[in-house]
Amino acid sequence: MSSTQVRPNYSFRSQKLHIITLAALGVVFGDIGTSPLYALKECFSPEHGIAFSPDAVLGIISMLFWSITIVVSLKYVLFVMRADNNGEGGVLALMALSLRTAVSGSPRAKLLMMLGVFGACMFYGDVVITPAISVLSAVEGMDIAAPGTSHYVIPLTLVILIGLFLIQRHGTNLVGKLFGPIMFLWFISLGALGLYHILKAPDILVAINPYYAVHFMIEHSLQAFIVLGSVVLVLTGAEALYADMGHFGIRPIRFAWLYTVMPCLVINYFGQGANLLSNPEAIKNPFYLMVPDMLLVPMVVLATFATVIASQAVISGAFSLTSQAILLGFVPRMRILHTSEDERGQIYIPLINWMLLVLVVAVVLAFKKSDNLAAAYGVAVTTTMVITTMLAAVVMRAEWKWHPVLVTLVIGAFITVDLAFFTANLLKIADGGWFPLLLGGAAFFLLMTWYSGRMLLRTRIKDDGIPLEPFVEGLLAHPPHRVGGTAVFMTGNINTVPVALLHNLKHNRILHERVFFLKISIWDVPFVADEERLTLKDLGGNVYLLRAAFGFKEAPEMHKVLDLTAAQFGMEFDLMDTSFFLARDTVVPSKLLGMSLWREQLFAWMYQNGAKPSDFFHIPANRVVELGTKVEI
The missing domain is CATH 1.20.1740.10 (Amino acid/polyamine transporter I)
Structure with a gap:
């Protein structure tokens, strides 16, 4: 990860010290x-x-x-x-x-x-x-x-x-x-x-x-x-x-x-x-x-x-x-x-x-x-x-x-x-004094349960995943029917095939004319410079691997990614001709190695009740296709 980042252009940065001090x-x-x-x-x-x-x-x-x-x-x-x-x-x-x-x-x-x-x-x-x-x-x-x-x-x-x-x-x-x-x-x-x-x-x-x-x-x-x-x-x-x-x-x-x-x-x-x-x-x-x-x-x-x-x-x-x-x-x-x-x-x-x-x-x-x-x-x-x-x-x-x-x-x-x-x-x-300790302890337990559960979920998906690039090579060698438009498959792992793509191929037996595998990463810096935000890899056959990085104080909104992709790589997106495919995982607690069963059940409840990725990333609701899958942790 590059360490060269930029600060946001706050409106008061150019103002005099005493004005900023008064605001502070x-x-x-x-x-x-x-x-x-x-x-x-x-x-x-x-x-x-x-x-x-x-x-x-x-x-x-x-x-x-x-x-x-x-x-x-x-x-x-x-x-x-x-x-x-x-x-x-x-x-x-x-x-x-x-x-x-x-x-x-x-x-x-x-x-x-x-x-x-x-x-x-x-x-x-x-x-x-x-x-x-x-x-x-x-x-x-x-x-x-x-x-x-x-x-x-x-x-x-x-x-x-x-x-x-x-x-x-x-x-x-x-x-x-x-x-x-x-x-x-x-x-x-x-x-x-x-x-x-x-x-x-x-x-x-x-x-x-x-x-x-x-x-x-x-x-x-x-x-x-x-x-x-x-x-x-x-x-x-x-x-x-x-x-x-x-x-x-x-x-x-x-x-x-x-x-x-x-x-x-x-x-x-x-x-x-x-x-x-x-x-x-x-x-x-x-x-x-x-x-x-x-x-x-x-x-x-x-x-x-x-x-x-x-x-x-x-x-x-x-x-x-x-x-x-x-x-x-x-x-x-x-x-x-x-x-x-x-x-x-x-x-x-x-x-x-x-x-x-x-x-x-x-x-x-x-x-x-x-x-x-x-x-x-x-x-x-x-x-x-x-x-x-x-x-x-x-x-x-x-x-x-x-x-x-x-x-x-x-x-x-x-x-x-x-x-x-x-x-x-x-x-x-x-x-x-027990009150803040109880409140902080409860919050800490919930946060660590969520973090540990996400790591388990990511590991399970990675272990069960299919390597991306060999799969794309084989897919393009014997392609299914290709239809017009752009498909954006959200993924949490750039090395494996998104589950949403596998379901789409299995049920619809089609591949869009232009395909993007998009991973949005959050870096441990507050802000990321636009010139360092995106990386694009051409996998051939109009299939691309796109990575977008945001800082932990930024809003990872989809329109930012699409606008910047168009500006930097000349790839325009017509939202009326673009579909966003997301996997809607259903977490199933099991006796596999991981957290205790009751913590896995708590994580599953938190996972199912969290905001949808489509809402969080501000993806137009009428352009989203969600495909469900079950994952045991």
Whole structure:
């Protein structure tokens, strides 16, 4: 496979840095940007057993500051974002990079693949929890602005969330243009509120000294370890900086983080700490009780908008991740709708949307308060953080060729911090941490069942297949009756005869005037250049073997293949004179070597209920001929 690929021509690539940075603010930083609503409040949860004192405030604020600095600024922004797959980031892109360092099919390759897939699955836990905890924490401010309205919190939260999922099918292009300015206003408001309280109690600034974090952890070792499970809430959304790199590029994301997001977040956390030093009663809700009374209602409204934006970002991320997983062969084909004519990355997957809606509503009704959701949130975040660090270590050593000592020092420091957060959150499994683990584990099981089943199916078809080129030579030596038009036979293996052709010859006893065997491959890069997309081999007698390659962030649509074939090879296609032949396999579980029988039955059910290849590849329905066959696995 060639490594020379191209990036898509996004409309904002030529725009000025500050315009792209503003757009990134609205998409990338919504999750981490709404953490001040609940992070510090959860750190001082009575369940942690930490007595409120000025020393505790300084220690926890210092822990928050250095967690943001080490994990986000150093780990993600400085190191991990360098590991891009032709400009794309995220755990699946990192997995693809690490897999290039291992022999295909080897135990090392399988381990790396499973790590990457599990990291992606844990993201789904984040997608379910983020809308619930973010919107709940924002709406809970209503009870402070108007005491006695707490019974409206859950109904209003559900209305907002249901409305958000209902508009997904219309796309977010129009609303998305407002996201950047709103989030910029949100971050400026965070910074202004924090600065206001820091000026009233500047003593809080001494917490910049890591001594206070270390001293707190030594003096309150057990409680401090437990608090780490809540400190990690300031890091929620850090993975989004890496995952959304392909949309905006490294420089705008780094610019937005270093010059807007991080300063405003840090100032706000220090401001919350300063307010606690002056007013210990504010521990009930450190964020909203730092807001002046006259600004409380506008701040609740702005916070609600910010949390809706944060929720939209992770929902869109779930659509994007699912699309990538489908193309990489880990998820059955699903109906994918493109909601923008200009931006191919804006997609909508109905099945995922409604599944997420049901899960998010169930989570809100089950947990009821943002405090109760905090435990569940940390487990999802820290698991993905650990996996990202492990895969990054492989890339640093094997792909970048860094010296082992340097890799050990860098990764050793990061993995120590990650594991500290991870193990602290394991203490919360009984309090809700089980939920993302259950959700991620179920998703991982389904994805690996689908992947393993596809490999078994491919092996069975290959073993039972007839070599293609000798068959074509014999067929052309004694050809059946040839009819006008073009036949395109979709195939998953270029070395064997498509089952659809065998059935067509058996039942219809004809061969079209022009025949194409078409294999569509998905490469482990996000985008493939048009000049490298197609390869054509003439098998003689107007019979051709055509291969089309797509990246895992592209839409493998048939019209692209036909148009490019006409442009590059001068072979025009008249759709009214072209038939597309597909084999509709019926998977039959058996006692042959493979998966356990019940997993094979599950795979068979998933296979039969997946989207049809004709729909997935956007083949005109009236030009499709499906021929069925049974395959035992």
